[in-house]
Amino acid sequence: MPRLTLGIDLGGTGIKFGLVDPMGRLLRSSKISTPSKSDPLEVVNALVAQAKAVLATLPKRKVRGIGIGAAGDIDPKTGSVRLSPNLNWRNVPLKALISRRLHYPIVIDNDANAAAWAAYVVEAKRRVQNLLCVTVGTGVGGGLVLNGQLYRGSTGSAAEIGHITLYPDGAPCPCGNQGCLERYVGARAMAAEARRAIEAGESTVVSKMVHNDLSKITPLILEKAARQKDRLALHLWSQVGEHLGIGLASLINVINPEWIVIAGGLSRAGNLLLDPVRRTILKRSFHTPASAAKLVISKLDQELGIVGAGLLAH
């Protein structure tokens, strides 16, 4: 049996754990919920306890290390979290806090970087050189593999594609900018748009599907409605796909990737999302790089984060 790593996906609501082999196969996984958001020590306690429980099932020599993908602005060199809005953390020396309690090599990176690395190793099987991984969940995350290596940029801050400007005069974003891509793409943006339309009197099966509780609108509901040819739902998917496509067209002209892997909650809608994305890319980016960019829906999806974190520790 090859040696394994423990991959950990540390998010604002849950912490996922999994044993990962060198090929990126996930051998066992578990999940706990993230404790009281603003206290790093409480989170570290819970994380360490569960990690110990998982690692106790293996002889120590079988474990190569621990990889952690965390949401936020991570310094991969020191393993500290500079800022994480999801965890409500600022300057938390995560690696130092964990190293004291778990005596394995520890690697910490941004969760979207970890996801991109898993997409590269497991889904693209390292057969391409340049890959962009886009996670369209609540918001929009990104990771880049360039020339066959995870690209982190100068301070580990690269690939924050949810915060490229889509509309310079657009809606304010908590990041300080206006009109970020994330304001227009993602579960939050779609639900808000659906609520606005329904409150403005638009008739749609969505109202009935959520029993008129508009806080219950999710991408899954909107997908079901669109499959029933609901006009509002179809329009929302077309709009979100176009917005994502505008952002990806710019990125294709700058990054010129061979693969664009799309993961996250919205990716499960498949062609409802991909068709308008593809149309927009062909219209808005240069012919040569647009033809070279293959759009792929991630199969690992929810597991990308754990698998990627585990692979980074191999």
Add this chain to the structure above:
Amino acid sequence: MPRLTLGIDLGGTGIKFGLVDPMGRLLRSSKISTPSKSDPLEVVNALVAQAKAVLATLPKRKVRGIGIGAAGDIDPKTGSVRLSPNLNWRNVPLKALISRRLHYPIVIDNDANAAAWAAYVVEAKRRVQNLLCVTVGTGVGGGLVLNGQLYRGSTGSAAEIGHITLYPDGAPCPCGNQGCLERYVGARAMAAEARRAIEAGESTVVSKMVHNDLSKITPLILEKAARQKDRLALHLWSQVGEHLGIGLASLINVINPEWIVIAGGLSRAGNLLLDPVRRTILKRSFHTPASAAKLVISKLDQELGIVGAGLLAH
């Protein structure tokens, strides 16, 4: 004496030649105008004749090779020009045409890529890892050095930053997109904006400076007017800087470069351009990568293309 290369910068209006040493020093340079645009053979004839004249001044063993930076969509693997709007070429096997007549190793790349490589080797002295070179002339070109290597993307099409979308519903661009950065930034965009304002009755010293011939408005004229505190000119520089800053803020969030080198005609305006660029970047991109990105005006500027082409052949 170290061996030299011949660097050639092939543009739509002129072809520049220079002997380049391994450190990127330009030893001798010359320029011819580009002959009748649409005939590749005529251009190749003129290019080869001048290259032979330059090379005749050196013993053959002193010449390491020839590097050519050409405007357009270049395939660096085959050395062919897929499409060049500036030269009005489509699918021209430039390397093959030249190799028959000049028996040296020949390297062909996009002119903005060559410029970025010169900025990296000569201006940044290879001391940084990630650099974005932005040429703001008639339009906007870009080149990327990532992890210390020229980044070309999967088909050599990377770094076309003039064609990221700034305003999704904006002015049509000949590239097929709408609202490209280049529509709002560059000599063409500034002159058009100045003409519009003057024709709408705005009073400005610019009218007098060009003797009411509005086709004569250049960035240099607008710079002089701004130094005289002309309101329209100051507004135009602030606007062009803000537009460039919006694009760069997105790129900082995606690429996270250490250096951003700005070259081209507009860069000579110095702080008139840089101040609003800096302000916009700090407002619109994440704190960590924005603080890490150093903005530098290129000193080589007009010579970046020849020097970079020469360095690529070393």
